[in-house]
Amino acid sequence: MRQFRFAKMIAAFLIGILLVQIHACSPSSQDSEGASGSQANENTTLTIATVNNSDMVVMQDLSKQFEEENPNISLKWVVLEENVLRQRVTNDIANRGGQFDVLTIGTYETPIWAEQGWLLPFENLPAEYDVEDILPPVRDALSYEDKLYALPFYAESSMLYYRKDLFDAAGITVPDQPTYEQVREWAGAVHDPDNGVYGICLRGKPGWGENTAFFTTMVNTFGGKWFDTNWQPTLDSPQWREALTYYVDILNQYGPPGVSSNGFNENLALFSTGNCGMWIDATVAAGKLADPDESQVADTVAFARAPVASYPNGSNWLWAWSLAVPASTRSPEAAQTFIQWATSKPYVQLVAQERGWVAAPPGTRRSTYEQAEYKEAAPFADIVLTSIESADPSKPTADPVPYKGVQFVAIPEFQALGTQVGQTLAAALTGQVSVDQALQQAQANAVETMKRAGYIS
Secondary structure (H helix, E strand, O other): OHHHHHHHHHHHHHHHHHHOOOOOOOOOOOOOOOOOOOOOOOOEEEEEEEEOOHHHHHHHHHHHHHHHHOOOEEEEEEEEOHHHHHHHHHHHHHOOOOOOOEEEEOOOHHHHHHHOOOEOOEOOOOHHHOHHHEOHHHHHHOEEOOEEOOEEEEEEOEEEEEEHHHHHHOOOOOOOOOEHHHHHHHHHHHOEHHHOEEOOEOOOOOOOOOHHHHHHHHHHHOOOOOEOOOOOEOOOOHHHHHHHHHHHHHHHHHOOOOHHHOOHHHHHHHHHOOOEOEEEEEOOHHHHHOOOOOOOOOOOEEEEEOOEOOOOOOOOOOEEEEEEOEOOOOOHHHHHHHHHHHOOHHHHHHHHHHHOHHHOOOOOEHHHHOOHHHHHHOOOHHHHHHHHHHOOOOOOOOOOOOOOOOOOOOOOOHHHHHHHHHHHHHHHHOOOOOHHHHHHHHHHHHHHHHHHOOOOO
16 A cells, blocks of 8 residues: 555656646756766765745855865755646756755655655764754754754744734733634734735635645634545535635635735734734744844733644644755765755854844744843744744644644645645635635545555545
């Protein structure tokens, strides 16, 4: 059965690539077709594929220091929007294209690709790297058979951001653990579209790592799940219907225009310019929103745990944007040298020195959270650390399930299925289909996917 599933895996990856619009997928001016170079003791060019999140933009800028320290290694950057990055690296590694030497991937891909021999392990890391300093949930999520196959650049859970000035004016006090029922009430209380303030911002952009990721945490905490213990899809269950009805209603009543086009970066921009009363999303945004150089609401943003509904687990996710070396690279030593530099304690110190402690890569190292300077600069630090440490990928749902993963299902087929479902969620959000029609379509897609992959007959 397992061999049959693997035989279907590449097809599932490639189907996922076709399911997302790839208008932005053409090589950019920063792109380089094909990895080049050999080993770290020769002149080597590393081609690095990464996401266009602000932390990675900082890494690209500060990597000039790495090149100065390693004059025999030069870096070429391919910086892509999240959905496009996933398409490009998945297509390249599934076909062993060898285009990239360093991949930016996450906790979903790492163990799956490691199992197939597509990634090189990080073994015999030097003592000064201090691998034990990496938070255990993150380290475990990036391991396969007790070996690390990616090193975390930053890690995150999810949390609630809100405008304290607006909440104070409305007489709202936010508890340590908000509920989705409270979130609905608060969204209505602070919604003021005439003055450019929308009650709530949430991900609506289709993609397994965009709207589907957030919505899956809603399903979890509303008591739902993707599959039962026999791998039968449950996307037409009452719990999914309750969660999707809530999601569609709250965004149509209190969300900004064009919500189906908004992913993480778009909502970050909206909140940081004062256009959102609330936002539930990745904890990595906290440093950006609290930085007065990047946020217009730095003095008024406040933080709380991700909301819960009927079930406490699974409301906050676990993710780590991480750097990995594909087995197809021709420069494995140089690639690992760069990755160790970019995920090290000295790199955290470098960001703090150049950009301030509030901009330090979060969620990866215990030592960061032990820094007095970081605690002073990051009022959100304790919530972030607690959220990451409490996320349990092995028990994300109220009922037992056969899979791991909080905001995703850790099977190869999920990349394609999650993107299909994300498109269906967006269609419900924009009124192209009803909630019931969306769930019927999502369930049919899930059943077809699981039959084709051999999970069910």
